[in-house]
Amino acid sequence: MKSALRNAYYFTLSRYSLNPNPSLLHIVPFISTFPSLPSVLSRNHPFRSPLCATLMTGGDSDSPQTSPSLEKQFEKFRVQLEDSGSLRERIRAVVLEIESATRLMQASLLLVHQSKPIPEVLQKANSQINVLKDLYNKLAEVVRECPGQYYRYHGDWRSETQMVVSLLAFMHWLETGNLLMHTEAEEKLGCMFQ
Numbered sequence: 001m002k003s004a005l006r007n008a009y010y011f012t013l014s015r016y017s018l019n020p021n022p023s024l025l026h027i028v029p030f031i032s033t034f035p036s037l038p039s040v041l042s043r044n045h046p047f048r049s050p051l052c053a054t055l056m057t058g059g060d061s062d063s064p065q066t067s068p069s070l071e072k073q074f075e076k077f078r079v080q081l082e083d084s085g086s087l088r089e090r091i092r093a094v095v096l097e098i099e100s101a102t103r104l105m106q107a108s109l110l111l112v113h114q115s116k117p118i119p120e121v122l123q124k125a126n127s128q129i130n131v132l133k134d135l136y137n138k139l140a141e142v143v144r145e146c147p148g149q150y151y152r153y154h155g156d157w158r159s160e161t162q163m164v165v166s167l168l169a170f171m172h173w174l175e176t177g178n179l180l181m182h183t184e185a186e187e188k189l190g191c192m193f194q
Contacts, residue, residue: 087142087145087146087153088153088156090142091139091142091143091153091156091157092156094135094138094139094142094157095139095156095157095160097135098132098135098136098139098157098160098161098164099160101128101131101132101135102128102132102160102163102164102167104128105125105128105129105132105164105167106163106167108121108124108125108128109121109125109167109170109171111124112174118174121174122171122174122175125167125171126171129168129188132164132189133188133189133190134190136189136190137190139157140190164189165180165185165189168180168185168188168189169185172184
């Protein structure tokens with residue numbers, strides 16, 4: 001019984017305090033500022049505590065009106081966010097295709113650890129280079145639609161490109177025994193990085 005009374009006491013007082021452990025001593029002066037129940041019931045409008053928030057979406061006559069210029073600014077901002085989101089979705093769709101082609105290339109290169117001849121392994125992996133080149137050209141077309149914002153979105157495909165270039169460097173090393181140069185990677189992947 002004692003714990004139920006204590007819980008009811010704390011529950012009642014917690015409505016008036018943001019403190020998770022309210023005590024009567026610091027609440028008593030605060031409670032005395034609230035109107036009594038009969039005075040609240042005698043009013044025609046709903047009770048509003050200083051600690052509660054009300055939404056301004058209703059038809060309150062005392063809610064502030066927003067200016068048309070402010071609404072236009074938020075509408076413009078909403079349109080920009082939607083455009084940015086749709087562009088990011090289109091970029092992500094191309095990046096998913098790049099990931100898929102990269103996985104196929106990586107899976108074919110794993111055969112180098114078996115007794116398969118290296119030219120045969122490289123032939124399967126090289127078949128994905130043209131696919132990747134087409135995908136990077138497609139990605140370049142999407143990115144050209146937002147001039148000056150390349151670095152805003154490049155994080156969406158950066159890690160996939162690092163994986164592709166590392167696989168290309170490994171393939172080049174298997175073929176020639178040399179490191180892949182930056183210009184050679186540009187030639188293999190196309191215009192996206194020129």
